[in-house]
Structures are given as C-alpha cells and as structure tokens.
Amino acid sequence: MTQTSTLARGGADTSAPSRRGRKRTRGSGLSPKAVPYALLLPGFLVIAVLLLYPMYQMIEMSFHKVGLRQIKAVNPAPADFVGLDNYESVLGSPLFWSSLRNTVVFALVTVALTLVLGTLVGLLLDKLGPKMSTFVVVGIMAAWATPPTAQAIVWKWLFDSDAGVVNWLLNLLPDGLSRLLFGRSDWSGQPWFNDTSTLYLVLIVAVVWASFPFVAVSVLAGLKSIPSELYEAAKMDGSSAARTFRRITFPLLKPVFSVLVVLSIIWDFKVFTQLYLLAGGTTNRDAFNLSLWSYAEAFGGSSPKLGLGAAIAVVLTVILLLITLVYVRQIVKTEDDIR
Amino acid sequence: MNPLARRRIGRIALNAAGVAVFLFAVFPVYWMVATAFKPNDQIFTTSFIPFPSPPSMDHVQRVFTKGVGELPIWQYLLNSAIVALSAVVLGAVFALLAATAVARFRFRFRTSFLILLLIVQMVPAEALLIPLFTMVKRIGLYDQLLGLIVINVGLTLPFSVWMLRTFVVAVPKELEEAAWIDGAGRFTTFWRVLFPLVAPGLVATSIFAFITTWNEFVFALTLISDQGKYTMPVALKFFVGQRSTDWGGIMAASTLMTIPVLVFFLLVQRRMVSGLVAGAVKG
Structure with a gap:
C-alpha cells in the first residue's frame, strides 16, 4: 500500500504500526465512507421530520375527517377514515371552480406581466450607462426587498378609497380621456377592495411590482454573460437589432427564461400573504384562491375541517409539482456539478 | 435628422425610461415612509402632499x-x-x-x-x-x-x-x-x-x-x-x-x-x- 492511497482514504486500514499511531491522534472514529453520511444526517433529519413527513401526513389527513376533537393536545379522538369524501366535496364545491379560476387567471396574468416588464427593464439596464444602471438597480431593490406583509399594506394604502394616491392620480386624467377609457371621470371614493375583480387588479399590481426586479436583475446577469464578440460579429454582418435579439440574445438566455418562468409560476400560484391581507382575511369567499381556501377550511371557521383543507392542499401541491418537474429537469441539465 | 442628434435623443429616452422605472419601484416604499412622518391632517386628505411638512414623529413615538x-x-x-x-x-x-x-x-x-x-x-x-x-x-x-x-x-x-x-x-x-x-x-x-x-x-x-x-x-x-x-x-x-x-x-x-x-x-x-x-x- 502506497503512502498516497493511505492519505486519500483518510488514514484508515493501515498496517504499519507507526502509521497507526498517527491515526489515533487525528482519529474521528469514523470510516472515511461514513463521513459524508454523518455530515448529511442532521440536515436530512430536519428535512425528513419537518418537510417530508408532513407531506405524507397531509396526504393521509386528506382521506380522514379531522376536526377539533382529533387535534386536542390531550387524549385526541381517532380520525375517521372517509375515503375520497374530502376530494369529492372539494371537486363538487362551487368554491373549487372559483378558487381555481382565481389561482390560474392571477398566475397567468401576473407571470406574463412580470416577465415582460422584467425582461424589458433588464434590457434597459444593459443599455444604460454604469451610473444610471446602478441607480435604477438600487431603486428596484427597494421594491424587491419590501416584506410581503408591508407590500400588501402599502398597496392597500395607495388604493385607499378616500385618501389613496391612485384615485387622486386617476382624477388628474382629463375628464374626456378618463370617460373614454373607463366610462367615468370622478374616482373619488372608488372602493377597490369590495369587488373580487378590482381586488385582484390591485393584487396583480402589487405582486408584479415586487417580483419584476428579480426577473430584471437575472436577465441583466444573463446578458452580461454573453460574450460581446457575438454582438460585434452580428454587427459586422449587418444584423438588425430585432434579428440580433431573436438569433443571439434570446437563444442564449433561454435557460434563464425557463427557470424564471417556472419560478414565477410557482410563486404566483401559491400567493397567500398579500391576498390574505388585501382581502382582509377569510370572510370574502368569492376572492379565495386555492391557498386561501385551504387555509379558510382548516383554520378560518369555528369548526375547522383540517381533512378538507389538506385535500385542497394536495390538489395545489400536485399542480405545483407537475410544473416543478420541468424546473428540476432544467437544473439537472445545466448543473454539471449535480451528477 | 443627423445620426449624432438621433443618438442623443435615444440616450435621453433611455435615461427617461430608467427614471420612470426607478420612480415606479421606489414610490410605494417612499410613500410608506413619508406617511409615517406626516401629521394626520396631511394623511387624510384628497390632495397630494409629496413631503411631510413639517415631519412629525407622532406616529413613530406612538x-x-x-x-x-x-x-x-x-x-x-x-x-x-x-x-x-x-x-x-x-x-x-x-x-x-x-x-x-x-x-x-x-x-x-x-x-x-x-x-x-x-x-x-x-x-x-x-x-x-x-x-x-x-x-x-x-x-x-x-x-x-x-x-x-x-x-x-x-x-x-x-x-x-x-x-x-x-x-x-x-x-x-x-x-x-x-x-x-x-x-x-x-x-x-x-x-x-x-x-x-x-x-x-x-x-x-x-x-x-x-x-x-x-x-x-x-x-x-x-x-x-x-x-x-x-x-x-x-x-x-x-x-x-x-x-x-x-x-x-x-x-x-x-x-x-x-x-x-x-x-x-x-x-x-x-x-x-x-x-x-x-x-x-x-x-
């Protein structure tokens, strides 16, 4: 056995007595093969207990009737197995279709707006001079960094019916133009949060405002990674700006875009905090999305239906995991290091 | 229009767009801070008061x-x-x-x-x-x-x-x-x-x-x-x-x-x- 192979294997399995002495002074008592598992174990246990086991439990609960008596700390009653009853009441409820519609429409509109606005700002940042670019980046960071709770509250204030800036701004529009666009000229006292469609309009504005900076900065980072020679060559060949974008920029940024699309879909599908605060809790059932509906069934009323809430959560998770698979494949493809 | 002038206008337009993005991103945050320092009569008004004048520490203190x-x-x-x-x-x-x-x-x-x-x-x-x-x-x-x-x-x-x-x-x-x-x-x-x-x-x-x-x-x-x-x-x-x-x-x-x-x-x-x-x- 050579010296190097002994070193590579962490000094274990040595035959010479002199080496055995050194082994004892640095010994960790672990065979080299066990080291990575030992390092991984605490983190894996945390993930298993706090994320994997609850996922299993969520599925199990969705087949049971779980109420207050089943979750008592002392001496809880056993939960009755109800088979697919919870799923039947989910799919049979009119709330399912309105929540699904709210979830999907909100996600599609928000993802599209976020990506378009974010990409445009990313391209703009790339074109601006260094000082102006830094200035704008610091500005959009402010929107990105605002905690979701504060985001919702600030936008609620901006859209306030009496003293909100948005109604003031809309009143500034020339009366004729305002009537042409919206069919009205006086916006004083316009309540934005009573009606589900205007409530979601505010939610879309708030979420797009908070999430376009991430897209912009990611697109900017992607643009910076494209070698400038490609652009010089395109210019020499007399390629137009649109053609350069279509043939060089877009194909090279495609992996970035696919990750951004999936991440945005995932984030916007399960939006909770901002909706909860803008809708004022769980009283307005018409405004539910799937997350809020699940929460409302499990915790909203005086008789919690945790099994039913779990069934809704399972439906949401299945939708999200299907979308996630695309993302995971993309990552596994682009990260050589993962294999 | 000569190319030089066109380029200058292009740059001005880009910078204007940059400022517009900055304002859109920063205004809600600014408005949060500004409202926190405004006395109540400047908060509950239908007119637009851009700065707290004079700033009041009442809300923070409260x-x-x-x-x-x-x-x-x-x-x-x-x-x-x-x-x-x-x-x-x-x-x-x-x-x-x-x-x-x-x-x-x-x-x-x-x-x-x-x-x-x-x-x-x-x-x-x-x-x-x-x-x-x-x-x-x-x-x-x-x-x-x-x-x-x-x-x-x-x-x-x-x-x-x-x-x-x-x-x-x-x-x-x-x-x-x-x-x-x-x-x-x-x-x-x-x-x-x-x-x-x-x-x-x-x-x-x-x-x-x-x-x-x-x-x-x-x-x-x-x-x-x-x-x-x-x-x-x-x-x-x-x-x-x-x-x-x-x-x-x-x-x-x-x-x-x-x-x-x-x-x-x-x-x-x-x-x-x-x-x-x-x-x-x-x-």
Missing part, C-alpha cells in the same frame, strides 16, 4: 409607547428577532455540514439528495401548514416561539444547503489536502482551513435565511395566538384589523419592519440572483 394592541412595538420586533436569529444560527450549522458533504464527497445518494433539495423547495408552505399545525399542537409547542424557530429552520434549510454548496465548491480542495498532509485532523482541517474560506458565503446564506424568517407570515399567524408572542408580520396584520384607519401608525410600523430587510438585502443582492438561477446563467 407605536413605541402606546404600541400596537396593548404592547409597544419593541415586543414584536424582539420576538421576530429571536425567531429569525435562532433559526438562522441553527440552520447555518446544519446547512454547512450538509453542504460540505455534497460539495466535497462523492457518495451513493448524493444526486438523489440534491434533487430532493430542489423538490422540497417547491412544495407550498401552505400545504405543510395543516400537518405541522397538528404536530406542533401535539408536542406542546403551540404558542411557543420555539415551535416557530424549529419550523423556520426546516423551511429555509433546503435553499441554504443549495446555495452554500456553491461556496464550498469554490474553495480549492488542494488547501485542505495540504493541511491534511501536514498532519491536521479532519476537524482541524474543516475548522481552520475550510470554514474561514466559506465564512463569507455562510454570511450571505444566513442573511437570506434571516430575511425569509423575518418575513414569514402564515406559520406565525397559525401557530401563535398569544399576542405577547406575535412576530412583526402578524402584529402588522393585527394592527390593520384593529385600527384600520390609523394609517400613520400602520405605516410607521411597516417602515420599522422593512428597514432591517432593506439593509441586509442591499448587502447580498448579487448572490441572491446567482443562488436562485442556480447555474442556468453559464457562458
């Missing part, structure tokens, strides 16, 4: 003395800080060990573990809420900050490991091999060689975990009912529900909650992008 609910805002800031800092410190230890394992060793379940990390990040926290609520109730951690701490460690760990892994990979392996040849043990090699070099990455990762935990709303809302143990997001929600017309006070509280996040955020924004897009941007 949330500190009279407070939100019955308690001064200190209490909630303290609860939030306790939860976030404890979760970050615990999480950092687990994350560093796991990241070292996946970055430094090749072993059988390595790829499976990395893919697991990606998938669990995508599971909506709201879906885990119901089972974790019953678990926390059963083991008696309901209404305890400790319950929130433990759950936040779980919620932030997958992303922390994922991000920290790239920092460990970036440290040249030869340094550790040299220390090993010089007779250093496994622990000494880790503590004296790897750890100092990974420390900046550990700081960045911890800041993300801090921001996530500081902002976390839905678990804090569900697992805490004792007002004295509310964290900031829940205290804000309570404030809005209780005194929905005290916009000055609400904005003062929101500003106080936003400041630490804003500061941390500016420190680590670069790494956030590379962490999230995770290798998709590669020349």
Whole structure:
C-alpha cells in the first residue's frame, strides 16, 4: 500500500504500526465512507421530520375527517377514515371552480406581466450607462426587498378609497380621456377592495411590482454573460437589432427564461400573504384562491375541517409539482456539478 | 435628422425610461415612509402632499409607547428577532455540514439528495401548514416561539444547503489536502482551513435565511395566538384589523419592519440572483 492511497482514504486500514499511531491522534472514529453520511444526517433529519413527513401526513389527513376533537393536545379522538369524501366535496364545491379560476387567471396574468416588464427593464439596464444602471438597480431593490406583509399594506394604502394616491392620480386624467377609457371621470371614493375583480387588479399590481426586479436583475446577469464578440460579429454582418435579439440574445438566455418562468409560476400560484391581507382575511369567499381556501377550511371557521383543507392542499401541491418537474429537469441539465 | 442628434435623443429616452422605472419601484416604499412622518391632517386628505411638512414623529413615538394592541412595538420586533436569529444560527450549522458533504464527497445518494433539495423547495408552505399545525399542537409547542424557530429552520434549510454548496465548491480542495498532509485532523482541517474560506458565503446564506424568517407570515399567524408572542408580520396584520384607519401608525410600523430587510438585502443582492438561477446563467 502506497503512502498516497493511505492519505486519500483518510488514514484508515493501515498496517504499519507507526502509521497507526498517527491515526489515533487525528482519529474521528469514523470510516472515511461514513463521513459524508454523518455530515448529511442532521440536515436530512430536519428535512425528513419537518418537510417530508408532513407531506405524507397531509396526504393521509386528506382521506380522514379531522376536526377539533382529533387535534386536542390531550387524549385526541381517532380520525375517521372517509375515503375520497374530502376530494369529492372539494371537486363538487362551487368554491373549487372559483378558487381555481382565481389561482390560474392571477398566475397567468401576473407571470406574463412580470416577465415582460422584467425582461424589458433588464434590457434597459444593459443599455444604460454604469451610473444610471446602478441607480435604477438600487431603486428596484427597494421594491424587491419590501416584506410581503408591508407590500400588501402599502398597496392597500395607495388604493385607499378616500385618501389613496391612485384615485387622486386617476382624477388628474382629463375628464374626456378618463370617460373614454373607463366610462367615468370622478374616482373619488372608488372602493377597490369590495369587488373580487378590482381586488385582484390591485393584487396583480402589487405582486408584479415586487417580483419584476428579480426577473430584471437575472436577465441583466444573463446578458452580461454573453460574450460581446457575438454582438460585434452580428454587427459586422449587418444584423438588425430585432434579428440580433431573436438569433443571439434570446437563444442564449433561454435557460434563464425557463427557470424564471417556472419560478414565477410557482410563486404566483401559491400567493397567500398579500391576498390574505388585501382581502382582509377569510370572510370574502368569492376572492379565495386555492391557498386561501385551504387555509379558510382548516383554520378560518369555528369548526375547522383540517381533512378538507389538506385535500385542497394536495390538489395545489400536485399542480405545483407537475410544473416543478420541468424546473428540476432544467437544473439537472445545466448543473454539471449535480451528477 | 443627423445620426449624432438621433443618438442623443435615444440616450435621453433611455435615461427617461430608467427614471420612470426607478420612480415606479421606489414610490410605494417612499410613500410608506413619508406617511409615517406626516401629521394626520396631511394623511387624510384628497390632495397630494409629496413631503411631510413639517415631519412629525407622532406616529413613530406612538407605536413605541402606546404600541400596537396593548404592547409597544419593541415586543414584536424582539420576538421576530429571536425567531429569525435562532433559526438562522441553527440552520447555518446544519446547512454547512450538509453542504460540505455534497460539495466535497462523492457518495451513493448524493444526486438523489440534491434533487430532493430542489423538490422540497417547491412544495407550498401552505400545504405543510395543516400537518405541522397538528404536530406542533401535539408536542406542546403551540404558542411557543420555539415551535416557530424549529419550523423556520426546516423551511429555509433546503435553499441554504443549495446555495452554500456553491461556496464550498469554490474553495480549492488542494488547501485542505495540504493541511491534511501536514498532519491536521479532519476537524482541524474543516475548522481552520475550510470554514474561514466559506465564512463569507455562510454570511450571505444566513442573511437570506434571516430575511425569509423575518418575513414569514402564515406559520406565525397559525401557530401563535398569544399576542405577547406575535412576530412583526402578524402584529402588522393585527394592527390593520384593529385600527384600520390609523394609517400613520400602520405605516410607521411597516417602515420599522422593512428597514432591517432593506439593509441586509442591499448587502447580498448579487448572490441572491446567482443562488436562485442556480447555474442556468453559464457562458
């Protein structure tokens, strides 16, 4: 056995007595093969207990009737197995279709707006001079960094019916133009949060405002990674700006875009905090999305239906995991290091 | 029009667009801070008052003395800080060990573990809420900050490991091999060689975990009912529900909650992008 192979294997399995002495002074008592598992174990246990086991439990609960008596700390009653009853009441409820519609429409509109606005700002940042670019980046960071709770509250204030800036701004529009666009000229006292469609309009504005900076900065980072020679060559060949974008920029940024699309879909599908605060809790059932509906069934009323809430959560998770698979494949493809 | 003039107009248009984006992004944040410092007669008005003139400390003072609910805002800031800092410190230890394992060793379940990390990040926290609520109730951690701490460690760990892994990979392996040849043990090699070099990455990762935990709303809302143990997001929600017309006070509280996040955020924004897009941007 050579010296190097002994070193590579962490000094274990040595035959010479002199080496055995050194082994004892640095010994960790672990065979080299066990080291990575030992390092991984605490983190894996945390993930298993706090994320994997609850996922299993969520599925199990969705087949049971779980109420207050089943979750008592002392001496809880056993939960009755109800088979697919919870799923039947989910799919049979009119709330399912309105929540699904709210979830999907909100996600599609928000993802599209976020990506378009974010990409445009990313391209703009790339074109601006260094000082102006830094200035704008610091500005959009402010929107990105605002905690979701504060985001919702600030936008609620901006859209306030009496003293909100948005109604003031809309009143500034020339009366004729305002009537042409919206069919009205006086916006004083316009309540934005009573009606589900205007409530979601505010939610879309708030979420797009908070999430376009991430897209912009990611697109900017992607643009910076494209070698400038490609652009010089395109210019020499007399390629137009649109053609350069279509043939060089877009194909090279495609992996970035696919990750951004999936991440945005995932984030916007399960939006909770901002909706909860803008809708004022769980009283307005018409405004539910799937997350809020699940929460409302499990915790909203005086008789919690945790099994039913779990069934809704399972439906949401299945939708999200299907979308996630695309993302995971993309990552596994682009990260050589993962294999 | 000559090309020079056209180029100048183009540049002016670009800069104007830049300023417009800046204003759109910053105005809501500015308005939050401005409202917090305005006297009430400048808040409840249909006209537009761009600056607090003169600025008033009334609302800030009120949330500190009279407070939100019955308690001064200190209490909630303290609860939030306790939860976030404890979760970050615990999480950092687990994350560093796991990241070292996946970055430094090749072993059988390595790829499976990395893919697991990606998938669990995508599971909506709201879906885990119901089972974790019953678990926390059963083991008696309901209404305890400790319950929130433990759950936040779980919620932030997958992303922390994922991000920290790239920092460990970036440290040249030869340094550790040299220390090993010089007779250093496994622990000494880790503590004296790897750890100092990974420390900046550990700081960045911890800041993300801090921001996530500081902002976390839905678990804090569900697992805490004792007002004295509310964290900031829940205290804000309570404030809005209780005194929905005290916009000055609400904005003062929101500003106080936003400041630490804003500061941390500016420190680590670069790494956030590379962490999230995770290798998709590669020349």
